[in-house]
Amino acid sequence: MTSTEKNLSLDAQNLHKYFGGVRALEGASILVTKNKLVSLIGPNGSGKTTFFNVVTAWLEKTIPKEHEEMESQEYSNSIINWFSQRFDRSPKVEHEDVGHVQFEDVRIDGMNTHEAALTGMLRTFQTTRNWPKLTVLENLLVAPHKQTGEGFFNIFFRKRKIREEERRNVLKALEILDFLEITHIRDQLGEELSGGQLKLLAIGRLLMTAPRLILLDEPMAGVNPTLGNKIMDKILELKSDSTIFLIEHNMDVVFNYSDEIYVMARGKIIAQGTPKEIETNKEVIEAYLGADY
Amino acid sequence: MKKNSESVGNLVEGRSELYIGLALAVPILILYLYAFLFGIDIRGTWIVGTLTTIMVFFVGAISLDLEVGSMGLPNFGKVGFFAIGAYTSTLLYSEWGVPFPIAVLLALLLSAVVGYFISIPTVKLRADYFAIMTIAGGEIIRLMLAYEKRWLWVLSPAGTNTQVITNKFKIQFTGFFDQVIDLTPFNGVTILIIRIIIIPIELFDSLLGSNLIPAGWKVTDFTWGNVFLWEILLVGVFLLISLLTYWLVQQIRKSPYGRTIRAIREDDITVTSVGKDVARFRWQITTVAALLAGLAGVMYATTFGAFEAAEFRPALTFQLYMFIIIGGLGNSKGAFAGTALVTMFLRAGQVDAVKENFSFYFGPDTPLLGPILEFLQLDVFINPFNLRFVILGIILVLFLLFKPAGLIREPKTDNEKYLKLLTTEEREDSDLAVSRRQSLTERERIDEEDKAPAKEGA
Numbered sequence: 001m002t003s004t005e006k007n008l009s010l011d012a013q014n015l016h017k018y019f020g021g022v023r024a025l026e027g028a029s030i031l032v033t034k035n036k037l038v039s040l041i042g043p044n045g046s047g048k049t050t051f052f053n054v055v056t057a058w059l060e061k062t063i064p065k066e067h068e069e070m071e072s073q074e075y076s077n078s079i080i081n082w083f084s085q086r087f088d089r090s091p092k093v094e095h096e097d098v099g100h101v102q103f104e105d106v107r108i109d110g111m112n113t114h115e116a117a118l119t120g121m122l123r124t125f126q127t128t129r130n131w132p133k134l135t136v137l138e139n140l141l142v143a144p145h146k147q148t149g150e151g152f153f154n155i156f157f158r159k160r161k162i163r164e165e166e167r168r169n170v171l172k173a174l175e176i177l178d179f180l181e182i183t184h185i186r187d188q189l190g191e192e193l194s195g196g197q198l199k200l201l202a203i204g205r206l207l208m209t210a211p212r213l214i215l216l217d218e219p220m221a222g223v224n225p226t227l228g229n230k231i232m233d234k235i236l237e238l239k240s241d242s243t244i245f246l247i248e249h250n251m252d253v254v255f256n257y258s259d260e261i262y263v264m265a266r267g268k269i270i271a272q273g274t275p276k277e278i279e280t281n282k283e284v285i286e287a288y289l290g291a292d293y
Numbered sequence: 294m295k296k297n298s299e300s301v302g303n304l305v306e307g308r309s310e311l312y313i314g315l316a317l318a319v320p321i322l323i324l325y326l327y328a329f330l331f332g333i334d335i336r337g338t339w340i341v342g343t344l345t346t347i348m349v350f351f352v353g354a355i356s357l358d359l360e361v362g363s364m365g366l367p368n369f370g371k372v373g374f375f376a377i378g379a380y381t382s383t384l385l386y387s388e389w390g391v392p393f394p395i396a397v398l399l400a401l402l403l404s405a406v407v408g409y410f411i412s413i414p415t416v417k418l419r420a421d422y423f424a425i426m427t428i429a430g431g432e433i434i435r436l437m438l439a440y441e442k443r444w445l446w447v448l449s450p451a452g453t454n455t456q457v458i459t460n461k462f463k464i465q466f467t468g469f470f471d472q473v474i475d476l477t478p479f480n481g482v483t484i485l486i487i488r489i490i491i492i493p494i495e496l497f498d499s500l501l502g503s504n505l506i507p508a509g510w511k512v513t514d515f516t517w518g519n520v521f522l523w524e525i526l527l528v529g530v531f532l533l534i535s536l537l538t539y540w541l542v543q544q545i546r547k548s549p550y551g552r553t554i555r556a557i558r559e560d561d562i563t564v565t566s567v568g569k570d571v572a573r574f575r576w577q578i579t580t581v582a583a584l585l586a587g588l589a590g591v592m593y594a595t596t597f598g599a600f601e602a603a604e605f606r607p608a609l610t611f612q613l614y615m616f617i618i619i620g621g622l623g624n625s626k627g628a629f630a631g632t633a634l635v636t637m638f639l640r641a642g643q644v645d646a647v648k649e650n651f652s653f654y655f656g657p658d659t660p661l662l663g664p665i666l667e668f669l670q671l672d673v674f675i676n677p678f679n680l681r682f683v684i685l686g687i688i689l690v691l692f693l694l695f696k697p698a699g700l701i702r703e704p705k706t707d708n709e710k711y712l713k714l715l716t717t718e719e720r721e722d723s724d725l726a727v728s729r730r731q732s733l734t735e736r737e738r739i740d741e742e743d744k745a746p747a748k749e750g751a
């Protein structure tokens with residue numbers, strides 16, 4: 001393993017996703033290096049969110065037609081093979097061409113959605129989601145992975161451990177509220193928050209799980225510029241501990257803060273590079289504004 | 294300013310809740326009291342009967358509320374688990390001679406197992422399809438019980454094969470504890486209380502010339518009558534079971550587990566996105582709820598002594614829904630309030646005195662409507678018994694329209710229980726930070742944040 005591979009956070013290669021006849025992704029590939037802020041931009045409908053969904057195992061990648069036969073030949077039809085394939089936990093040997101998603105050294109594609117989140121790669125959503133009838137503090141407390149208090153029988157038999165864990169989580173949640181500067185909404189219900197506060201809360205929820213890779217889907221959409229800048233400041237502060245992968249339409253932000261930018265159009269990555277390289281890239285301008293510009 | 298308006302809002306909310314509660318509870322209590330005083334001879338037994346029925350349905354309602362109120366899974370097949378609990382415990386004991394405690398345990402186990410297997414294909418469905426699947430599941434169970442003659446029908450004393458199942462445990466239980474407990478010593482005190490209660494009714498009667506108090510009824514005739522020892526024991530055991538169920542459900546609701554299932558009810562996608570297996574939580578709760586419904590089924594069989602498959606129609610599930618919607622979804626106290634009030638209303642409606650005295654008759658002699666009714670050849674009697682489902686239906690619709698939270702709302706979550714875990718110092722620090730930032734305006738908050746890094750730099 002080379003040093004560059006060790007530094008790799010997310011390695012998504014040659015991903016396809018078809019919705020019937022609509023080809024949302026056609027062989028998109030991205031490499032994200034650790035502790036960097038990498039942005040993904042592109043016109044509306046270019047497949048950015050679909051890419052996120054496939055990477056975080058919300059959607060299953062499509063295996064393109066020309067590779068399907070290869071796949072089915074690999075696993076012959078016998079029932080024993082079917083079983084061994086189902087219960088085989090070792091990484092699947094697949095043809096390289098059908099694409100893969102790898103987070104650090106874990107293969108993500110083929111995992112359940114919640115298992116993928118447990119690896120330390122977490123995402124937010126384009127439309128902010130929350131739990132409206134839970135307080136802000138509770139919204140954060142639900143998030144930590146593998147809580148003792150979430151095992152059914154632990155509720156009755158491991159009360160002391162649950163109390164200790166809850167105490168630790170509460171302290172952590174207060175710290176995060178302080179970090180995001182939304183301490184004043186600690187006792188409010190999720191349904192009482194404003195759009196910007198919800199965006200911050202969504203980031204706070206991810207931080208409760210100590211993620212190593214954060215995927216943010218338009219964290220500044222629909223937020224006023226002042227608050228938007230604040231959100232961006234907070235995101236930049238996270239860079240020391242985790243890698244950040246961002247979809248954003250605010251070009252000022254993207255070009256000012258990104259270490260690397262990927263440009264997507266029609267389901268493919270058409271350009272990649274530092275902000276400076278992208279700014280002058282002819283293909284990118286074409287994709288955004290049309291060829292005749 | 295904001296705090297003031299908030300507290301006023303809470304007060305108004307609390308007031309209106311109280312008024313609605315009273316508007317529903319007072320008429321039902323008056324009806325029940327009326328039936329108790331003027332329509333019943335063996336009053337002790339009648340009260341005990343009401344209590345047992347309330348507790349049977351309370352366990353069923355709380356198990357439904359755990360699924361619907363806390364988890365957001367609309368299970369319409371609850372009655373199937375009632376049936377499994379009732380049939381398994383009764384058949385094992387009465388027909389196969391399995392000791393009763395073991396029969397009950399097996400019944401609970403079977404309910405839980407069936408609940409688990411039904412949950413596997415269904416928990417991933419959307420709420421509406423889950424409802425359709427469960428109503429079908431409940432009906433499948435009922436039809437199997439109704440038509441499987443070899444195993445689920447029994448020999449009646451007359452020698453014919455019948456689907457009416459008799460609970461022999463109940464017969465033996467009542468036979469063993471058949472000592473009579475005399476309640477007459479309590480008569481004196483009760484009569485004193487009744488004399489006070491009856492004053493407004495007498496006043497009402499004398500003013501309007503009505504006869505709410507039947508002619509010839511005398512306060513001094515009042516007697517509690519007798520109850521059997523087994524009735525008292527049954528109430529005691531059921532009370533114990535109800536409290537235990539209540540405790541169990543409260544434990545689940547107050548734990549981090551309960552917090553997560555509430556989050557699943559609000560938005561399961563976000564729960565998945567932070568790495569939680571939503572399906573696991575769903576099948577676990579469905580299984581526990583099935584077990585509790587099985588327990589309610591065992592209690593049902595023991596209370597009513599004999600039953601048949603036709604009793605476990607979806608209407609029973611809907612009755613449970615009525616209890617928890619009127620009482621308030623997502624909290625056990627509401628489930629109890631709803632169950633108690635509706636059951637008391639139904640019990641009071643069955644008493645002859647209520648049927649006769651709270652009735653309106655519309656027939657050919659009625660002014661205005663008379664000719665139409667004569668043409669239709671109709672005699673219409675309107676009383677709390679005939680119209681019980683109409684009345685309950687209207688109440689239900691009114692609740693859904695104007696008070697969807699029910700009589701007792703799901704308690705608003707607050708952070709108190711989490712902040713209690715902190716030391717006093719940590720807690721004071723946090724509270725101070727909250728109030729400090731709350732006192733700022735939005736503009737000041739942003740300004741302060743702009744200043745803050747500069748300060749650190751200096």
